[in-house]
Every structure is written in structure tokens, then in C-alpha cells.
Amino acid sequence: MADIKLTVDNIEVTVPEGSTLLEAARAAGIEIPTLCFLKDINEIGACRMCVCEVEGARSLVTSCVYPVTEGMVAHTNSERVKEYRRKTLQLILSDHNQDCLGCSRSENCELQAMCKKYGVDDTQYYAGKRNESVIDDSSVSIVRDNSKCILCRRCVGACINSQGIGVIGANERGFDTYIGTAFDLPLAETSCVNCGQCITACPVGALYEKDSTAAVKAAIADPDKVVVIQPAPSVRVGLGDCFGMPLGENVEGKMIEALRRLGFDKVFDTNFGADLTIVEEATELIHRVTTGGTLPMITSCSPGWIKFCEHNYPDMIPNLSTCKSPQQMFGAVIKTYYAEKMGIPVDKIVSVSVMPCTAKKFEIGREDQSAAGVPDLDYALTTRELGRMISEAGIDFVNLPDGEYDNPLGEYTGAAVIFGATGGVMEAALRTAVEKISGKELTELNFTDVRGVEGIKEASYNVEPIGEVRVAVASGLANARKLLDMVKSGEKDYHFIEIMACPGGCVNGGGQPHVPSKVRNAVDVRAVRAQGLYDIDEACTIRKSHENPMIIKLYDEWYGEFGSEKAHHALHTSYVPRVINKDL
Amino acid sequence: MKVSNVPFQGTAEQEAKLIELINEHKGQKGCLMPILQGAQNIYGYLPYEVQKIISDNTGIPMEKIYGVVTFYAQFTTSPKGKCEISVCLGTACYVKGSAAILEKVEEVLGIKEGECTDDGAFSIESCRCVGACGLAPVMIVGGEVYGKITPDDVPGILAKYR
């Protein structure tokens, strides 16, 4: 592609053809403010914060979507433009619930930051009629508060463009426009899959997770309860964001220490559950492939994906692996094996997870997720909620020493930790399945074909004695839809498919800390966090799930063989068909 | 929730007609608008039940349909009166006093613009220019155009439709 040379605020800069003025300015070290723009997700030019002057242009240009041309001369920061941006902010504030102190996004709000930056001192300058709204907290995962909404529509872009769902969108028009569901149905009554991508897209406090920290803190404070915690793989490469640490940095040791200081009685790692999932899932796959079972088999770790499948592809439920997710498997182990081993009555255990995910809050309440007769897990916190608990407890996270997991059940392999990235479950499963099928030790452990942030990935492997094994990986439900439609139409044929609801996988989950759009638009957060996980994998001495000594011990002592009946009873589940649009 | 509290009374024939309409347009680029226009012709309005049929049969998310329906002034999610009254508030009619006509209609029927009388007989809406500017101010009652009217003419005109 040809290069374009232009001048931005008197700085000469050369960028590839097709770049926008926003990107060119960034290349020149200039930040143009944006509110509605989210690269690839919401490119609608609506908020008008990014307006700039271009010499010769009839009017101001929308720099987030304005393609640069050779010799263009742009002024991004003139007094006129700054004054306009201030007015834009004041107008937004005039229809915004300015209860900033009580807002979940206070100090982490893009609108607030921008008002500060532009010196908006009179926040009531355009005060007038405001739109009325009610908070929708019907969903177990997501709360919507339209009084905070600034109609940037980033959530809408996330829901329809990234996820191909579209349960929220713009309704009515003009000043009355608001983001809502069809006929204002409570979110819980729609086909929302609780993925939370809308939350991470939101620049303000209009969308947030249903908070479980109060209940968890109460359990910790209760001396009768044994509170067990398990953080998911992706949490360790996200949590640092809450404390201003570099994007994607692995903070596993500090996280363990912080959990301990918060008062959790036992600190384990969902990674153990991930290893458990792999041995069960690989076994299921081998069984299906060798006995003529339903293929392709599709992974079941991502509860957003599961609900999506139940709503949109109920006919493909037989294709779903019956394996519970790592969180639920580990939950089941804690309330059965571990409870018995440690002699703790099940009703005294409060099992908590920390997840990069809001859909996990829905998963814990699903049917057929109660190995011990009570729910496998009691509370699923998001990474953000954990961040808030740590801050509130006055823990100086950045300077914490590294902690250690409790044992047993604290051990994990490299295969487990990569669960957090798209393609990671596939790679982990292949490491086990290929070795099991071929009966030979696998030497090349890196399945690089299935790595990377690309939405749909395919690969095929020749595995003796069964021959070619075709696999595919999709992340982001819009990509999942594309892939499944190809499978259904017969255009594609696979043995095994991995699907994660969130684009890039759990590292970019709806429960992860907010990354300001100016960072998201410049850096691929998904890739940076995934790299953090692959680095951990690379450093692990054991990188195949079935070689996790504790897994081996667990089967020896408790479940017998991989895929045994006992394992099936505790570690597998079932699914229910759902409709997209409910009857009234 | 903004679901109309008037019970849905769609018939099987109406549904068959709608399905036929959907099949006729489905798959064409930009099929949603003609489908919605046709559906409103069939049912008179676009309640939840009708939008659900359209969503289920086209695969278009219901929220998208609802967003489109609430964007355009001509689509309505609640039933209209048997006799629809429309008062033109276009510029030509406005400067000739159509705002007073609308007020009078509201007064006579005891309902506001956008509402329907309890017996379902009349509904009122305002519109922007029907193009009969030569007759300003203009009111349309049950499809019949009344031009050059004064507020005093309103009760007499409405009485014809009782």
C-alpha cells in the first residue's frame, strides 16, 4: 500500500494509505479526543469530539473516520476546535446524570477525564430537560443505567457488530433516542448472552456488572464459612490494569497474595479446573471420533457461547461438549472430593471464582451444575470486582510480594493457562488428544495455527492411526455465527471446534478491567494479554494437562479413568434449547 | 416495558398474509422497510407479536426492527382509531392557524395528539404537509380531506363520523 504524507499540527507525518486522520495524528504523537469511536466496533462519527480543521475542507472533519490524503494539512487542536469540544461536552453533560461520586466509573470514566482535560468548569451551562429512564437490573450479569448513557453506541456496536446478537440498540429518535431492548423488555428476558462486551465498550457508567462483592465480603466475615477462591487464567494478565500496571503484565503472585490478604481461606487456581476440563474433553472427543458420535464437537467453556448456541442454534446442542466449564468442574471438585478430603461439611463451603467474564454469573445458576446437590459455585466475581475489593481493603497491590497457592489443587500446566486466549482450549486439547490417539509422545507442543486474534482460524492435522483431524477456532459470536453457518450449510466440515464468546477469548472478556478507548484504538489489547499467557505456558515445566500430577492423583483417588461414569456425573452437564424472541 | 396493553387480536389469515409477504421480500437487500409497511397495512399497527413474526422469519434481530419502527413516524406499535384524524402542521397550514384546529380536535375528543379514544373510534395525529397547501389549513378525517377550515367547523365535521 502506498504511503501518504501529510501535516498534522505542523508536524510532517507519513502513514499508510487508508489511514484516518485520527491514526495519522497518533503517528505524529498527537492525541485527538474520541468518545464514540471504537476501532472495528463502532466507527460512526457521532459524538463529534474528534472534529478537526483540514485546510480546504468545507466544514470540520470527523477525524476518526476521515481518510487522509496526500499533502493534507490538518489542525487538530486550534482554539476554535477546543472551544467546540468543550461545548460538545457541556451538551452531553446537560443530558447526563452527573452523580459522579456515586458512579461505578468515577475516576475511570472517559467523559469525566475529557471534561477535566478540556477544563469544563460549568457543568450546568446548557442545563435543560433530561431524558427519563429506569435502571434495568433484571439480568444476573449486566445492569443498564440509561441516566448515565451518552448515546455513543459503543455498546450497540459491541452487541451487534462484534457479537452478532443485537439485543440492545437505538430506539426512538432525536432527543428521545435511547439505547434499549425491543419494547423495553427486561434484558433478562431477551436473548442476551451476558457476555458483557457492552460493559467493556461503555465509556461511562451506563453499563456495569451486577455486583457480588458485598455477598462475598459477608461470607469472608462469617467465621463459620470456609471461603474458597479460584481466579481464571485471564485474570492474572488483566488485574494489573486496575492498578496502573503495564497492559498484559502477569500479576499472578501479587494476585494470590492479595486474595489471601482479603481473607479468602483457600486460594486455588481455575487452571486446575482447566486441566481437568482438557482430560475430560479430549477423552470425549476421542470417543466421539472413534465411535461415530456427533461431530463436530464444540467446546463448552464459554457460558456466553453456550447461551448463544441455545438461543440461536438449538439444533446444534448435540454438538456441544457435555463437559462443564473449568470454573464449574473445579467448583464440583471442591464441594465433593476436596470437602470430603478436608472433612469440611459442604454447607460450610462458600466457593467463589474471579472471572474475566460476566456470563459466569449466569453459569453458576444454570441447571445441572450441582455435583454435590448444591450449586457447584456460589459467587462469580469479575476481575473488576476483585480490583475494587483490593482497593477498598487498602492493599498496595503494586508493591505486594508474590504469594503461593494452597495445596492440593493449586497445581496447573501450561496447557491450562492458555485457556484464556482464543485457540488456547483447542491447543491444550490437541496436546492431550493427539498424544492419546497416536500413543506417541508429542514433542512439538506449540500449535501456532490456532493462535492469534483472527476471528476464525482453521487447521488440520494428520493424527495416526485415525488420519486427518480438521479443527476450527472462532472468537466473537459474530464470527461463531459465520463459522456455524458454514458448518450447517455443509460448506465446512470439522471434527472439533473451539468457540469463545468474546473476541480474542477470555483475555478480552466482559469482566476484564476497562481499557480506555484511546488505548484500545491504538493497541490490540487481546494480543497483548494473550502474549502474557503464552509466556507463562512457555515457562511451565509441565505443558500437557494429562501430565498434571494432581490431576493424575485426582483420578487415581476419586474418578478412576478419564471420562468415567463418576466423572461424568460430577463434571459433565446438559443444555436447554431457548428461543430468540420469547412469546409474551 | 412498552408492550401495548390492548390485547393482540391478529387472525390466522393475517399471519398467513404476513408470512407470504415476508417470503416475497426475504433475502432481498433492504427488505425490512417494505415488510414493515406491508405488515402495518395488514394489521394496522406493529405490536410485539407482529414484530416477533417478522424477526423469527427473517432472522433480523427484534431490537433492530423495533429501532426502525420507533424511528419512523409512520410506524406505530399501538392500534389507531377506526377513524384516523390527521391535522396538517406543515408551514403553509401552520401560518394559517392549523395549531388551533388541532387544539380544537383534541378538545372535542378529549384526547391528545398520538392518542386513541377509549372506544377505539378516533385517533389524532399531526402530520407535516400533505401537499394540499392551497387548501390550508387542512385536516384529514378517515381519508377525507377538509380544507380551509376554522376551529368552529371541527365539531360538525367530527359529528359525521360518530
Added chain:
Amino acid sequence: MKTIQDLKDIKNQKGAQVDIRFGGDAEAEKTYILCCAGTGCTSSHSQDLMANFRKLAEEAGMSDKVEIIPTGCQGLCAKGPVVVVYPGDVHYQLVTPDMAQRIWDEHIVGGTPVSEYLMKEETTSGEDIPFEESSFYNDQVRLALRNCGKIDPENIDEYIAREGYQAIAKALTEMTPDEVIQVMIDSGLRGRGGAGFPTGKKWLFASGNRGNVQKYVCCNADEGDPGAFMDRSILEGDPHSVIEAMSIAGYAIGANQGYIYVRAEYPIAIDRLEIALKQAREYGVLGKNIFGTGFDFDIDLRLGAGAFVCGEETALMTSIEGNRGEPHPRPPFPAVKGLFQSPTILNNVETYANIPQIILKGADWFNCSGTETSKGTKVFALGGKINNTGLVEVPMGATLRHVVEDIGGGVPNGKKFKAAQTGGPSGGCIPADYYDIPMDYENLSSIGCMMGSGGLIVLDEDDCMVDIAKFFLGFTVSESCGKCTPCRIGTKRMLEILEKISEGKGTMEDLDKLEELAKYIKANSLCGLGQTAPNPVLATINFFRDEYIAHIKEKRCPAGVCKALLSYTIDADKCKGCTLCARNCPAGAISGEVRGAHVIDTEKCIKCGVCMDNCKFGAIYKK
């Protein structure tokens, strides 16, 4: 399927008889009764009138000697229903269905026109002048409207008799696509929808890569300006001219599919378009392999659903795609990436109506009329406080005074011309000081006004400019799509300030804030709707600042329109104490003894004006 020769045969066969209506001197084979069947006249029962004529003809056994022809709008809507009889070019006005009998008996059968019913023009002096001498028709130059009101829009042969489909034939057989575009550029034709972008240039931008990519030709018939009905009249009166022009555009840029996006509020126009499209397909002037040249072109109708913003080009395309009609930023321009992501051109109805003649008669024929920068004619819809409400077409550069006073017949009831509002909610107003401004694109925008699509609303001394500004802003607020911040919230805040001012609660700071917001919204809005929404406010502040100040400082509405600032009083000397006012007052605000002077309690008064309407002695004043 017709060949070019077939069309010529139709023209040869029917042309002379149709030409009679255009001043042709052939001997009439029949009597032709032309009845306006446009929206205005249809609203006044012209269909019943035609039915009566038909019945009379049948009863008299004269169906083969008298032809009753429904036409599109003839222009003088104020006098509708309008009937014209040929031969003789006899115009009748305000013809109700029961007037058919006398016209039939005395004129059609008896040969003597009914003088009482003849069209005449009322002048400001109060004296009627006969139609033949009126400037309403005589001063017009009808290019876009050339067939409107004169031919049967539901009969393709009548259009063909007027050289219809000869332009596309000429383009296809004698011109290359590039030559067609060159003619359009040379003609100087500019878009009649408002912004005035050169049509040929627009086509040129979309002309690359012909034959290799899907392209579209769209027609903007979403005429949304309240009080504007130029496009509707063309669609109702001469739909084939638009269809033919779109085919020419398709040939020029290499598109084979067209869409006409028409307001659903125009049922008659939609009917006529559907009929015209069907006839055009039957004749093979639309569809596959037109005239055997290998050129394919077809057109689909898409109906709007009541959103003014869909007149904006990107919003219109988004709407055709089946979405909320929200505009998106340009670039990419539609010529590059338009409808369904394909190169698309969009022109409005009036623009298209000019094109077939330009192709037939050449660029020079067209560009010798009009002004230096604005060629050809412009159609205006005259409305408001004007005698000849209706549709007129004048050369670009005609003065406002000429259009209002001469063609429009002036302001009725002896009132004074105050201003003309042009360009609808996107435009401004031209005050009396600029009565002699030659109206073209540049002149109007130089005074903060705009040509717009051609709505021209005349305001007189009884109109309050604050109220007019509020009316238009209220319109844009309710028609804003809600996507961008300045238009969604900014216009709403402006309207709130205007409401304050019209209620006498405004301050001078509010006026500053209003202007400041107006300038901000113009500069920052995403699309043309927002960028022009403040114009009515800015123009009225600019020309009628004193009226705003009267509302703010004196709490007074000089025109006596803003209700909150009005007060009604009873002149004790004139009041006879008839009690009629008191009995009719809905608020019980009037008291007084029988035969004694009455008094209005201003606290209770709701300013409805019922008392004043009822007073037989002119004793009640509004101020």
C-alpha cells in the same frame, strides 16, 4: 417491446392532438376536458367532477367526441379544482362536481364558455383580472413542469407524444456515456434538492469502472420540507420524465438498477409512479436490453416512512437498506461507496425532470437561461400569506418581488409583506429589504438563506418571527435522527431557549447563548440537517433582532402571536354588555352586568381568543 421507430410512430400519430394543449394549431378531433387530478384538487373532489363529466359524455353518447383527461397539478392550487377545455384553452376555477352540468350544457354542447366559472386572478387592488392577462402563467418559464397539468400522467403515449423517451433513445444510440456526462456538465444544471451541487460533476465522480461494479441510480423523492410540493407535482404530473432521466443517468455512470425513494405521504404520486413504471416496462423503455442496445435498466420504488432526515443522501440510502435513517459522515461519498456499499448517484425529482430535454436540445439550450452560476429555472411552491398559492416555475435569478407580487398575486387582505421563508427548516427568511434580490443559489446563501428545494412561504405583518423560528426549530428537533450530539441535544436546548423567549422569560444572555449554540451546531453537526437546523433562528435574529428584544425586554410580541405575552382587554366604551363573551369564555375569566361593560380577569384568562371571536361589536382587543 417498442422500437425507437415505434415511439416515433406514436408521436406522429398522437403528437398533433396533444400539441393543441401547448398552443399547437392542428384541428382538434375532439373536445378535451383536462381536469387537475393532483393532490390539492383531488382533495377538493376533482375525481367526482371527472366522473360527472364522463357520465354526461356517456349519457349524451359523446364519449368518442369528448375526452376527459386527468392531469397532474396545473399550478394554481388556490383555484382548484381547475379545469381546462380545448380547443379554446378555456380555464375554469374552483369547479365543484355539480358545476360539471352547466359547463357541459353551455360550453361543451352549446359552445359558449360559462363566464361565471372562468378563471380570473384577484389582485391586491381587489379587482379581478381575466386569466389571459394574469402574470401567473404568463410570467412562468416551464421546463421541469412543461408537461405537468397538460398531459395524462397515466398514459405513456401522451408522454411519448411530447418527445418522451427520445432522450434515452438518443443517448443510447448516438452518444457515449462520457458524452452524456459532458452534456450534463456543460449544461450547468445544479441539484434542485437544496445544496445545488453540479449534476454532471456528481455523475462524473461515479462514472469510473463502468461495467465492472454494481452501481445504483437513486431518485430523492422524499420531499420533506413542510410547505413544499414541487417534486410531488412532477411525480403526479409527469412521472415518465423522471424515469427516463434515471435511465439516462444509469447509462451515463454504468448502473442498471435505480431506486426511487418517495414519501409514503404521497399516495397519488406513488400510484402514478407504479403505473408509469409498469407502462415503461411494457413498452420496453425500462428493463432488459432497452431498444435492443444491450443496455439494461430497471427501477424499484421504496417508500419512506415519515422521517425528514431521509432527504439527506446518506440517510436516504441507509433507509433503503432497511435501517434507521441515520446519516453517516462523508467521505466516503456515495459516488464511491453509497447504497449497499456500491457507487451511487442521487438526484432529486426536479433535477431529473430537466434532464431529458437537456439531452435532446443540448447543453447550450439550457445554459443560456438563468444566471451566471445558476442555470435554468427553479420551481417554487408558493404558500402562506399569498393569493396564488400554488406551483410556479421561473428562471433562476427572478426577483422575490416578481415571484410574490406579480406571479403570486401579492399578499391577501391588504396586509404588508414581511418576509419570505425559503428552504424550509434548513433555510432562512428573506425580509422586505431584500425584496428585489435575484433568487439564485449564491445570492440566497449570501444573506444566510438557501434555495432549498423550493418551498416559499410568504409571511405578513401578523406573523411573529420568534414564533416562526420556534416552529422550524421544533420541526428539526422532532426530525433530528438523534445520532450526533450537537443536533440531538443542541437543537433541543435552542428550542428551550426560544420557548423561554416566547413566553417572556428570556434574557439577553439567552439570546447570546442562542446565537452561540446556533453557530456551534452549524459547524459541528454530522449531516446537512443539523448543519442547517439553526438557519431559521440565525436568519430571524439577523433580520428581526428587534422582535426578539421586544419579547425579552418589553415582554411583548409585536405581531400578537406569542400567547403568553398576549393580553385581551375589553373596550368599555364599545362593550354593549351582551354577555356573549362571558358565556363563551372557557376559563370563566370574564365578568360584568347585563348591558354593562365587561372586564377580563387577566389572571384567569387562558388567551384562547374565543371572546374576541364572539364579540359582535369589536370591543375586545388583543395586544
